[in-house]
Amino acid sequence: MSNANAPRGIVVLTGAGVSAESGLGTFRDVDGIWTKYPLEDLATPEGFARNPDFVQGFYNDRRAQLKTSEPNAAHVALARLEAALQAAGRRFTLVTQNVDHLHETAGSQNVLHMHGELLKVRCQACGSVVRWPDDLTSKTHCPVCEATGLMRPHVVWFGEMPLYMDEIEVELSRADLFVSIGTSGNVYPAAGFVQLARRAGARTLELNLEPSDGATFFDEARYGKASDVVPGWANDIMKWL
Structure with a gap:
């Protein structure tokens, strides 16, 4: 990957697996x-x-x-990646299913809490x-x-509408890379984001402890603890900025 074809817009979806290593139950x-x-x-x-x-x-x-509870290496890596992408004039949107504040504590700025706070x-x-x-x-x-x-x-409780859905769909429609991190892939509407991103032409990547229920929809995957795979992936992206 060269600087010219590094992702111009990335949408990241995080789930409970990102915060589990910070001691928050799922x-x-x-x-x-x-x-x-x-x-x-x-x-x-x-x-x-x-x-x-x-x-x-x-x-x-x-x-x-x-x-x-404190942010772990995955939270920190995503905050560093956001800052690097913004400095390079690229878009980064972090959508989280988590109701904790660990992304913000780590330094993330553009966070959409679809399940509330x-x-x-x-x-x-x-x-x-x-x-x-x-x-x-x-x-x-x-x-x-x-x-x-x-x-x-x-x-957001069961039976209630998730938040920021209009904004999320706009960001998915213009992303060229969608990354799902630490989520089981069986809770909608978040489980359908990968298909929306694919229809918009984005590449898709799963970073998870194990294959999710929607693993077949992803172009690539890396499996392991979030504190290991997320910093490694973020470093790979930042090398090309």
Whole structure:
């Protein structure tokens, strides 16, 4: 690859596998925190309506866990790659399914959190979204409209529409490289991004611990821990800038 044909626009999709090495659990962890309760009680609007204090407590614990979590080598490599591409006048968009803030902590700038952000909360009365690193309860007042008991985690639950879909589709349509990192490939709409990118003419690459459910849609793949394969790939791209 020469400088002339290095990717002009890259869209990266990250999933739970990127943050797993930073100690954050995934839905697939055997005996992990997400397996202790039915997901319909923890991650649906209906579950929240039935028992808001239980759901708030669960997400308060997840929020507290973030305070002791640090970015790993994969997060750092993606931030370095973004900076290098921007300096070279190329596009880089990072779409993440993760609700943690580790990409930003590592230095990433252009991040689209399609499943929301754990360190933000949303008022169901006025729709305001505000940063919120502390606990949330059914008695919390909205800092904007003062409504009580209507604040919820700013995360996308099952049955809800992911965020930034219009922006993501635009970036996929003009990318010449799409990279999926640390995701199982079985949760839509993110699992369909590789096919959208292919139809737009992009090359596709999977970086994962093991082949995903959509592995056959990728032109290339590298398998191993995210902290190993992501820095190696990022360094390969930066050599040609």
